[in-house]
Amino acid sequence: MLSLKNLRVNHGPLTALWDVSLDVRRGEKVGLLGANGAGKSTTMGAIVGLYPRASGTITYDGQVLERPSTAQTVAGGIALVPEGRRLFAAMSVLENLEMGVYAAANRKDRAASLARVYQLFPILREKATQNAGELSGGQQQMVAIGRALMSRPRLLLLDEPFIGVAPKLIDEILSALHSIAAEGVTMILVEQNTHRALDFVERAYVIENGHTVLEGSREQLLADPTFAAKFLGL
Template identity: 70%
Template structure:
C-alpha cells in the first residue's frame, strides 16, 4: 500500500525556487533514503511534506488523501512527523516537557502515558534524565529527545533530517538501532543522511535529489552500480 506519494512538487523560498519537480512513492513499512548535495532540496522536501512550506505546484498524497493544501496540524494528525535538521529542542525545558510537546494534539494527548513509556523503552537514558533541561544533554541524547518527541505524536511516517549530525560515533550505532526498532514496529521511515554508506546500510532504497529534482531512485545495489550516481550526489551531473 502506498503511504506517501509526492508528484512533481515545486517549492520556493521567497524569490528562490528550491524544488523543481520532486516525486516520491513510499509504501507503508518501507525505509527510504533521500540523498543529495548541500542545497539540493532535501530539507525543503521534508518541510513541504509536513506542511511547513506551501507547494506552488505538484501534489502530496498521504494514505490516499490529497494533503497538498492542508495545514501542519492536519498532516500531523493524519500521521506525519518530522525530526527537523538541528533538532530544535526547547533547551531550557526538561526532557519530559520536550517529549510532551510532541503530544499536543488531542489523540496523542490521550495516549501520552503509553507513548512516554514507549519512548523510554526505546531510549532508557531519557528516563534517567527526564527532569533535566534538554540543553544539558549530549548531542546524541538531544537527538534521542528529538526523535522521541516526534514519536509522541504516534506517527505512521517518520521523516528524519540528518539525525546523526553532532552525535558521537559510538552513539550513532545506538540511534541507528533505535531507528531499526521503530521501523520494525511498523513506522515508515524517510531518512535524509549525508553519509551515503551509512544511509544505504539502513534504508532499502533511496532517491537522489539534484538541484531540486528527483533524478535517480533505486535499491542500494542499483544506485551503487549506476555510473551517474556519484555525479548526481554531488550535483555535477
C-alpha cells in the same frame, strides 16, 4: 502511502524545488540523498506543510494534501524530526517530549508513548528533569526523535539525525530506528553520509538542484557508476 508528483516549492523569490517526485510505500525505509542545498529539507518541510507548494501534488493515504497544518499532519500520522533538532534548550527533556503530544487522540496514550520512548532511549528517563540544552548532541537527537514518536506516527521523517552525534550514539539511535521500523512505521531518512544511509534504507532518491535525478534500490544505486562517482567517492 506517500506520493510527491512534480513538486515545486519556492522560498520567496528563490525556487528550492523545481521538480521532485517520489513514492513511498507503507512500511518502507526510504533515503533522500543529495548535496548541501539540493532541497532535501525543503522536501521534508513541504510534506508536513511548513512550506506551501507552488505546483505539483502531495498525496498521502490516497488523499491529496493541500497545505496541511501541523495539527492535520500529526492527526494523519506524519511526524518530522527536523534538521538541527529544534529543541527547547531551557526546557526539561520531559517537557520537550510532551511537546510531541498535540492531538487529543494522542493524549490518552501519553503514558504508554512515554514508556515506549524511555524503553528505546533509557538515558532519557535518567535525564528527564534536566534541561535539554545540557545534553550531548546524541542525547538531544534522542529527545528530538522521542518527541516525534510521542505523536504515534505512521510516517516518520528524519532530517539528518546523525549530525553532531558521537559514533556510539549513532549506533544506539540506528538500533532504535530499526525497532521502530519493525513496528511498521514507514520512514524517510535524509542523510549526507551515503554509506550510512544505504546501510539503513532499502531504497533511495537522489535530489540535485531541486530535481529528483535518480531512484533505486540499495543494490541498484551501489552498482550505478554515476551514483558511485558522485556519492561513494569512487
